[in-house]
Amino acid sequence: MSASDTPNPLDQARVEFERAMQRNIKGLDYFTSPAPTLGISPKDLILSKGTLRLYHYRALVDEIYRVPIMLVMATTNRGYIFDMVPGQSFVEFLLKAGYDVYMVDWEPPRAEEKHLGLEDYVLDFLPACVDKVLETSGEPDLSVIGYCFGGVLSVLWAALHPDGPMKNLVTFTTPVNFKGMPLFQAWSDQRFFDVDKLVATFGNCPPEMLYSAFDMLRPGGRFAGNLRLWDNMWNDEFVKAYRMIDRWSSDMLPLAGRYFEQTTKRLMWENAIYEGTMDVAGRPVDLGKITAPFLHVVAEHDHIVPYEASKPLVPMVGSTDKQEVILKGGHVSLVAGANAIRRLWPQIDQWLQERSL
Amino acid sequence: MAFFREMVNQWEKMANDVGTKMAGSSEFSQVMQGTTAVGLKAQQAAHDAMAKALSAANMPSKAEVEALAERLFHIEAQLGRIESLLSAQGSTQTAPQTPKPKRTKTPPPKAK
Numbered sequence: 001m002s003a004s005d006t007p008n009p010l011d012q013a014r015v016e017f018e019r020a021m022q023r024n025i026k027g028l029d030y031f032t033s034p035a036p037t038l039g040i041s042p043k044d045l046i047l048s049k050g051t052l053r054l055y056h057y058r059a060l061v062d063e064i065y066r067v068p069i070m071l072v073m074a075t076t077n078r079g080y081i082f083d084m085v086p087g088q089s090f091v092e093f094l095l096k097a098g099y100d101v102y103m104v105d106w107e108p109p110r111a112e113e114k115h116l117g118l119e120d121y122v123l124d125f126l127p128a129c130v131d132k133v134l135e136t137s138g139e140p141d142l143s144v145i146g147y148c149f150g151g152v153l154s155v156l157w158a159a160l161h162p163d164g165p166m167k168n169l170v171t172f173t174t175p176v177n178f179k180g181m182p183l184f185q186a187w188s189d190q191r192f193f194d195v196d197k198l199v200a201t202f203g204n205c206p207p208e209m210l211y212s213a214f215d216m217l218r219p220g221g222r223f224a225g226n227l228r229l230w231d232n233m234w235n236d237e238f239v240k241a242y243r244m245i246d247r248w249s250s251d252m253l254p255l256a257g258r259y260f261e262q263t264t265k266r267l268m269w270e271n272a273i274y275e276g277t278m279d280v281a282g283r284p285v286d287l288g289k290i291t292a293p294f295l296h297v298v299a300e301h302d303h304i305v306p307y308e309a310s311k312p313l314v315p316m317v318g319s320t321d322k323q324e325v326i327l328k329g330g331h332v333s334l335v336a337g338a339n340a341i342r343r344l345w346p347q348i349d350q351w352l353q354e355r356s357l
Numbered sequence: 358m359a360f361f362r363e364m365v366n367q368w369e370k371m372a373n374d375v376g377t378k379m380a381g382s383s384e385f386s387q388v389m390q391g392t393t394a395v396g397l398k399a400q401q402a403a404h405d406a407m408a409k410a411l412s413a414a415n416m417p418s419k420a421e422v423e424a425l426a427e428r429l430f431h432i433e434a435q436l437g438r439i440e441s442l443l444s445a446q447g448s449t450q451t452a453p454q455t456p457k458p459k460r461t462k463t464p465p466p467k468a469k
Binding site for chain 1: 370380385386390391401404427434458459461463464
């Protein structure tokens with residue numbers, strides 16, 4: 001390092017002093033200002049059925065690709081992770097790139113929806129959404145993009161509808177080998193976890209339980225995150241990104257009781273998809289029956305769905321045109337934030353372009 | 358501040374390593390689920406007591422309110438079906454308000 005590269009201690013002290021002042025001023029602002037408004041791309045609700053919502057986003061360009069895209073959100077969280085704020089919205093990116101975009105999103109299941117099971121999601125909700133997308137777009141086929149457990153639902157639906165209208169399938173961080181998620185395995189250890197009792201008591205699985213389970217995956221994450229927030233309080237961009245992600249990750253949904261019980265027993269305990277013993281309402285699931293072009297995107301540092309859990313998905317799917325992409329980032333930063341804008345979104349666009357004609 | 362940031366990173370890594378090792382053990386699962394079970398029992402007892410108190414006060418229990426909500430839910434679903442039938446009928450009679458984009462887009466030519 002040359003002498004000119006060495007920071008002047010006085011300049012450094014001045015910068016730190018200014019940042020300390022900014023921290024105090026903006027810190028006060030942080031606690032008094034409302035949370036950022038997210039998910040504001042103009043859209044129309046075109047299907048509503050209990051916990052299910054299907055939105056159609058309004059086009060931003062005059063000419064679009066023929067094949068519509070249906071995003072399927074995970075049942076644990078809100079779909080606005082795909083539509084944070086203008087400039088940082090996957091939905092907006094797709095709309096500007098010329099796609100016709102729909103999103104399957106979820107509201108908290110109500111107490112009387114505790115009986116909803118996997119078969120309702122896979123054999124009722126998703127087929128109803130697909131029909132509605134085809135009807136609204138006037139097209140005979142569609143591309144499906146599923147995130148996390150939305151990917152699991154998409155894969156189950158696709159495997160059970162091999163002659164269906166799916167033209168392309170994209171999944172993000174989608175687990176199929178649930179034994180590859182050691183901490184969730186420990187959390188739901190069959191010897192100690194009485195899922196029947198939990199469902200009988202609460203009806204639906206409370207979001208607080210899921211939140212604590214997710215928090216357990218990174219015990220030091222929240223405290224260190226708060227320290228980093230304080231350190232970066234002077235930096236508007238950092239604070240904005242932190243608030244968006246923090247709001248989304250703490251905005252968890254309850255899970256319908258029966259659905260939670262089934263996913264715990266069939267997926268966490270029996271690992272039924274990976275073992276090839278999975279069925280939905282008695283219909284055997286064979287991922288080899290999926291033959292549409294398939295892209296699976298996984299995150300290198302995913303602490304929620306480790307690579308071990310998602311690695312077998314591509315080999316299990318029967319498509320000949322299939323690809324796995326491993327990108328830097330974590331479970332959330334893969335799909336939203338600066339990393340996603342730079343890495344994931346352009347790759348998705350490139351992959352879909354020639355397959356959306 | 359660089360020292361502070363490095364210290365936070367190191368602490369987080371250590372806390373995550375120690376915490377996840379501990380959380381992955383069967384002893385931890387047993388203790389955690391034992392605590393959850395106690396909580397569930399307490400919640401169940403509170404539910405039962407509340408149901409008795411509500412019954413004594415001649416007020417509907419949670420289960421009865423849920424049953425009512427379920428009936429409302431079915432009425433809402435029926436209304437939704439009627440609404441979609443009506444809008445389908447309406448859409449055949451009126452022209453679309455905004456022009457739909459053409460579905461003719463092709464990928465941009467690849468840079469050589």
